[in-house]
Amino acid sequence: MSARNRELVGLIPASLLVTAGFAGVFIQRSNVLSNVSLTYGAIFLGLCVAGHILIRMTLPRADPYMFPLVALLASFGLVMVYRIDSTLARQQAQWFVLGLILFAATIILFRDYRRLERYRYTIVLVSLGLMVLPRFPGIGYSANGAYLGIRIPGLFVFQPAEFAKIGLVIFLASYLSDTRQVLVVGARRFLGVTIPPIKHFGPVVMIWGVAMLILILLHDVGSSLMFYGGLLAVLYVATSRISFVVVGMVAFALGAWYLGTHISHIHARVEDWLHPFDPRLYASPLGSYQIANGIFAQAAGGLFGQGFGQSTLVFPGAKCCLIPNPGTDMIYAIITDELGLFGAAAVLITYLMFVARGFKTAVMARDSFSTLLASGLSAMFALQVFVIVGGVTRVIPLTGVTLPFISYGGSSLVANFVLLALLLLTSDRARRPAQ
Amino acid sequence: MTLQPVSVGLKFGFLIVLYLFLMWVAWSALRDLRRGSGVVQSDRAPSPDATGMYSAESGFGDAELDGLDPRLLVEHAPGHEPGMAYELGNGAMLGRGDVEIKLDDPFASSQHARIFREGPVFVIEDLGSTNGTYLNDEPLNGPQPLHPGDRIRIGDSEFSFLQ
Numbered sequence: 001m002s003a004r005n006r007e008l009v010g011l012i013p014a015s016l017l018v019t020a021g022f023a024g025v026f027i028q029r030s031n032v033l034s035n036v037s038l039t040y041g042a043i044f045l046g047l048c049v050a051g052h053i054l055i056r057m058t059l060p061r062a063d064p065y066m067f068p069l070v071a072l073l074a075s076f077g078l079v080m081v082y083r084i085d086s087t088l089a090r091q092q093a094q095w096f097v098l099g100l101i102l103f104a105a106t107i108i109l110f111r112d113y114r115r116l117e118r119y120r121y122t123i124v125l126v127s128l129g130l131m132v133l134p135r136f137p138g139i140g141y142s143a144n145g146a147y148l149g150i151r152i153p154g155l156f157v158f159q160p161a162e163f164a165k166i167g168l169v170i171f172l173a174s175y176l177s178d179t180r181q182v183l184v185v186g187a188r189r190f191l192g193v194t195i196p197p198i199k200h201f202g203p204v205v206m207i208w209g210v211a212m213l214i215l216i217l218l219h220d221v222g223s224s225l226m227f228y229g230g231l232l233a234v235l236y237v238a239t240s241r242i243s244f245v246v247v248g249m250v251a252f253a254l255g256a257w258y259l260g261t262h263i264s265h266i267h268a269r270v271e272d273w274l275h276p277f278d279p280r281l282y283a284s285p286l287g288s289y290q291i292a293n294g295i296f297a298q299a300a301g302g303l304f305g306q307g308f309g310q311s312t313l314v315f316p317g318a319k320c321c322l323i324p325n326p327g328t329d330m331i332y333a334i335i336t337d338e339l340g341l342f343g344a345a346a347v348l349i350t351y352l353m354f355v356a357r358g359f360k361t362a363v364m365a366r367d368s369f370s371t372l373l374a375s376g377l378s379a380m381f382a383l384q385v386f387v388i389v390g391g392v393t394r395v396i397p398l399t400g401v402t403l404p405f406i407s408y409g410g411s412s413l414v415a416n417f418v419l420l421a422l423l424l425l426t427s428d429r430a431r432r433p434a435q
Numbered sequence: 436m437t438l439q440p441v442s443v444g445l446k447f448g449f450l451i452v453l454y455l456f457l458m459w460v461a462w463s464a465l466r467d468l469r470r471g472s473g474v475v476q477s478d479r480a481p482s483p484d485a486t487g488m489y490s491a492e493s494g495f496g497d498a499e500l501d502g503l504d505p506r507l508l509v510e511h512a513p514g515h516e517p518g519m520a521y522e523l524g525n526g527a528m529l530g531r532g533d534v535e536i537k538l539d540d541p542f543a544s545s546q547h548a549r550i551f552r553e554g555p556v557f558v559i560e561d562l563g564s565t566n567g568t569y570l571n572d573e574p575l576n577g578p579q580p581l582h583p584g585d586r587i588r589i590g591d592s593e594f595s596f597l598q
Contacts, residue, residue, distance in 0.1 A: 010459075013452050013456035016452050017449060017452060020448055020449045021449060023445055024442055024445040024446060024449070027442045028442065065463070068456075072453075177582070304446065304447070307443060308446060308449075342450050343449075343453070346453045346454060346457060349457050350457065353460055356464075357464075366583070
């Protein structure tokens with residue numbers, strides 16, 4: 001079977017999942033087996049096939065598994081968001097279509113994505129500018145103490161960090177593909193660790209600066225960790241110097257420790273993480289209520305879950321929700337509740353496979369910009385999953401980033417489709433036989 | 436509650452389809468791997484690490500550069516067979532005159548450009564030629580490090596750097 005036909009076949013299970021998922025939710029909600037779920041599945045399949053035809057025409061050699069894996073994640077997202085709130089799901093479906101349109105636009109406009117290298121300084125300035133926008137009064141808004149997005153009333157809400165992550169990876173990949181030699185040549189060895197000359201720590205300092213800027217200005221621990229880890233990964237791939245990673249980690253740990261003890265909202269997050277079942281924290285506003293209930297929900301899921309629509313999100317007659325932010329931050333907990341350990345593990349395996357395909361693309365790429373771009377985007381994507389799943393499962397303090405392609409959220413969905421387009425462009429080029 | 440069994444069936448059906456799909460992806464990816472990833476089949480396939488910096492640690496001047504000698508591959512050049520390659524050793528001069536890599540090109544100067552080695556890195560430098568040297572279609576100003584896959588153009592002659 002050719003690569004493109006494999007991609008087409010791979011879209012069928014994702015559409016089946018949409019049908020099965022919606023049917024399950026309908027039964028739970030109104031006890032009918034409605035054929036509307038078939039319609040939804042067909043529409044989803046139609047949209048995915050449209051995306052597939054575009055790939056078939058423009059990127060015939062691109063990785064055949066990435067698009068079906070993303071379709072699978074998106075089908076999870078649509079079903080779960082619908083199950084949580086049907087109004088949100090309608091918007092999510094619109095965002096999905098818009099995401100596909102932007103996906104197509106990226107592929108058509110940046111057919112030769114290496115043109116991006118030429119605009120690297122523009123890209124990085126726009127990215128950084130976008131990122132500090134939420135701090136401006138009037139358009140910025142904050143959630144739980146973190147400045148996450150900009151809101152233009154009546155028009156849209158927009159989370160710039162989602163797009164900035166792509167811009168920063170493009171910049172760093174392009175910058176390092178030119179200068180990585182300099183970072184390595186002239187290094188001294190001290191106690192078995194290679195130490196480059198001080199002046200060449202410039203990129204590390206820049207990355208560290210970006211991460212700290214996000215922390216200090218925006219109070220957004222999740223994005224900060226994601227950016228820092230992703231950019232450090234690019235630096236490591238470019239230089240294969242573990243010393244950069246070690247120095248970077250230590251610097252981040254120091255910064256995080258300082259901010260964790262000195263900024264009250266971050267300190268509260270750390271306390272919630274360490275003692276989620278402390279009755280005092282559980283009852284306090286912005287306390288560990290969310291985290292603790294998320295853990296109860298995951299435990300209730302058991303091995304195979306309670307089934308679609310069976311998770312208790314709101315107590316009958318209660319004022320607010322049992323699990324706050326079910327559609328964004330806590331969606332992983334709801335998936336675990338309704339599909340159990342097996343369902344949750346499948347989600348993680350899907351992410352793992354997607355990231356593995358991304359790194360495979362990086363390995364196959366023939367020029368250093370492509371290698372760095374693919375590995376940076378994959379690392380950033382993987383870290384985003386780690387930050388939110390780790391937060392929900394109490395591996396790290398819970399911070400609000402979205403679960404890519406699954407969580408409700410327009411910017412996230414659209415930006416991740418752009419990320420997918422860039423990875424497919426890179427992989428098409430990497431697999432093209434030399435002329 | 437008559438539809439309860441259907442609901443349970445759907446849940447397990449969902450999980451089964453999900454896992455079958457994931458197994459299919461893993462299995463096909465594995466088969467690709469066994470076939471030696473069969474897609475890129477050419478001697479221009481990259482060294483496993485396209486960033487190729489592992490060599491930088493292994494000291495200077497020794498030929499541990501991923502087992503492949505650095506060389507210039509002729510893409511197209513007057514008087515040269517496309518596909519032939521020049522080994523670079525520790526450096527080479529390009530030009531129309533009496534140099535290592537002779538260019539049969541009216542646009543080349545007699546001593547046009549030189550490639551030399553600085554530790555593990557190969558550097559290209561234009562020697563004040565009349566018509567200039569192009570690295571990846573950008574005119575060369577001053578010495579530039581070469582990366583595997585870089586294209587060097589002088590007049591109508593084009594080479595790519597492999598390592």
